[in-house]
Amino acid sequence: MRAEKVLILNFGGQYTQLIARRIRECNVYCEILNCRTSADEIKEMKPTAIVLSGGPASVYVKDAPLCDKGIFELGVPVLGICYGAQLMAQLMGGKVSMAQVREYGRVDLTVDNTIPLFRGIDRVTTAWMSHTDSITILPEGFKVIGSTPNCPVAAMGNIDKKLYAVQFHPEVEHTVKGMDIIRNFLFIISGLKADWTMESLVEQTVKSIREEVGDREAICAISGGVDSTVAAVLVHRAIGDQLHCILVDNGLLRLNEAEDVERLLKEEFDMDIKKVDAQELFMSALKGVTEPEQKRKLIGNTFIKVFDREAKEFNKAEFLVQGTLYPDVIESGDEMASTIKSHHNVGGLPEDMHFKLIEPLRLLFKDEVRQVGKELGIPDEILKRQPFPGPGLAIRILGEVTEQKLDILRRADYIVTREIKKAGLYNELWQSFAILPDIHSVGVMGDERTYGETIVLRAVTSSDGMTADWARLPYDVLDRISRQIINEVYEVNRVVYDITSKPPATIEWE
Numbered sequence: 001m002r003a004e005k006v007l008i009l010n011f012g013g014q015y016t017q018l019i020a021r022r023i024r025e026c027n028v029y030c031e032i033l034n035c036r037t038s039a040d041e042i043k044e045m046k047p048t049a050i051v052l053s054g055g056p057a058s059v060y061v062k063d064a065p066l067c068d069k070g071i072f073e074l075g076v077p078v079l080g081i082c083y084g085a086q087l088m089a090q091l092m093g094g095k096v097s098m099a100q101v102r103e104y105g106r107v108d109l110t111v112d113n114t115i116p117l118f119r120g121i122d123r124v125t126t127a128w129m130s131h132t133d134s135i136t137i138l139p140e141g142f143k144v145i146g147s148t149p150n151c152p153v154a155a156m157g158n159i160d161k162k163l164y165a166v167q168f169h170p171e172v173e174h175t176v177k178g179m180d181i182i183r184n185f186l187f188i189i190s191g192l193k194a195d196w197t198m199e200s201l202v203e204q205t206v207k208s209i210r211e212e213v214g215d216r217e218a219i220c221a222i223s224g225g226v227d228s229t230v231a232a233v234l235v236h237r238a239i240g241d242q243l244h245c246i247l248v249d250n251g252l253l254r255l256n257e258a259e260d261v262e263r264l265l266k267e268e269f270d271m272d273i274k275k276v277d278a279q280e281l282f283m284s285a286l287k288g289v290t291e292p293e294q295k296r297k298l299i300g301n302t303f304i305k306v307f308d309r310e311a312k313e314f315n316k317a318e319f320l321v322q323g324t325l326y327p328d329v330i331e332s333g334d335e336m337a338s339t340i341k342s343h344h345n346v347g348g349l350p351e352d353m354h355f356k357l358i359e360p361l362r363l364l365f366k367d368e369v370r371q372v373g374k375e376l377g378i379p380d381e382i383l384k385r386q387p388f389p390g391p392g393l394a395i396r397i398l399g400e401v402t403e404q405k406l407d408i409l410r411r412a413d414y415i416v417t418r419e420i421k422k423a424g425l426y427n428e429l430w431q432s433f434a435i436l437p438d439i440h441s442v443g444v445m446g447d448e449r450t451y452g453e454t455i456v457l458r459a460v461t462s463s464d465g466m467t468a469d470w471a472r473l474p475y476d477v478l479d480r481i482s483r484q485i486i487n488e489v490y491e492v493n494r495v496v497y498d499i500t501s502k503p504p505a506t507i508e509w510e
């Protein structure tokens with residue numbers, strides 16, 4: 001059990017995850033909970049502070065999400081943000097109404113910097129607003145501590161009870177002193193210590209996995225991606241040889257990828273890893289298949305078949321390690337679950353596989369997983385890898401997937417990565433890779449006419465893969481990539497660059 005934590009009650013606001021990120025950036029542990037969690041349950045969890053998130057509703061409409069009023073009586077400091085601020089006002093006996101003038105964007109906020117929440121902040125500062133309702137009558141015991149020209153109660157507080165509410169969003173960057181306000185709430189008002197570090201997280205996770213697993217065994221499917229690798233190395237630190245890793249080489253990976261991951265885990269970490277060569281099985285499943293969704297399904301099913309067969313070898317294993325991250329946990333509405341839980345049908349695995357799941361990363365965001373990986377000594381080469389889709393190169397070859405096409409694409413893709421890395425652009429891009437569109441065109445090399453393959457170069461910037469912009473790569477980098485592909489991959493006589501954003505295109509071509 002962690003000693004100190006902040007609980008964030010989620011009212012469905014678009015910035016709830018961002019609030020969690022900001023608190024963790026202050027080296028304070030926090031969790032996001034469903035807003036309807038009762039005050040008794042919250043008390044049991046012994047939070048040092050509580051934050052009420054924003055949300056899309058109006059507090060005065062029927063069915064507006066509410067929280068248990070009892071949380072204001074726990075003696076724990078509470079910070080309400082936007083909807084959370086309005087809810088605090090309403091539940092404590094104040095009034096919220098539709099604002100006469102709505103406020104969206106940057107505003108000048110005037111604060112009372114003699115009170116702890118705004119200590120050290122200029123009297124007039126820039127804040128980010130996004131609201132249609134406002135607090136119009138203060139609850140008893142509260143006073144106005146911040147206002148804007150159109151929002152007389154932009155912040156209120158009951159200083160004795162340590163209850164604070166802000167109409168603006170301290171968690172977004174546009175609120176210039178937002179982090180100072182969050183820090184004041186955490187450290188001055190709530191008395192938290194900044195002691196949640198990756199080192200302590202690793203230590204605690206290792207200890208709890210060791211206790212739960214005891215002398216039993218676990219298996220883990222390794223893909224070579226960041227999440228499964230970090231999860232496996234972390235669990236290995238806890239239970240050593242009781243963990244068995246399975247790396248399915250489906251023949252759709254990038255050049256040397258399976259070998260590199262196998263070598264790293266075996267040699268650097270001394271882990272038990274079995275590389276299963278299933279290339280033929282995947283290729284025969286994909287034979288003659290051209291439809292993208294069918295490709296995905298076949299690859300998924302074949303993976304399950306192979307994993308199921310291999311897992312039987314470890315019939316003593318009771319646990320399955322998965323690299324689930326916090327955003328997936330929040331999305332599935334499963335916030336309360338702990339690191340280890342029982343599960344029957346996992347990620348499409350056959351029903352008769354009864355494993356308990358170990359999900360050591362389930363409370364972490366992606367960048368925190370990278371920090372854990374660093375703490376565990378995993379090299380940047382793996383930790384800073386760009387995302388790679390589960391179906392692999394199969395969805396970057398349009399039409400039927402064949403050994404020959406895979407071979408061409410692999411060599412071209414290797415050159416793209418090499419040149420992007422050389423230009424120092426690899427970590428700035430969300431993804432950069434080659435696609436084989438199965439287009440042949442006429443060219444001329446030396447004195448000869450050619451009729452060769454086309455390679456499409458795709459490079460995008462993005463923060464989460466949901467939307468993406470095509471990368472404005474320097475012309476000289478484009479030129480080098482094009483020339484080197486033509487020089488080194490003799491089947492190719494033309495290289496083109498995809499200049500479409502997502503939407504309307506997707507990042508992958510299938």
Ligand code: XMP
Nearest residue numbers: 387388389390391431465502506507508509
């Ligand atoms: P799209 O092509 O939909 O991709 O714009 C968005 C992001 O998701 C990755 N991607 C996948 N990842 N299994 C995965 O694990 C998949 O089937 C899959 N399809 C796309 C893609 O690489 C990009 O980062």
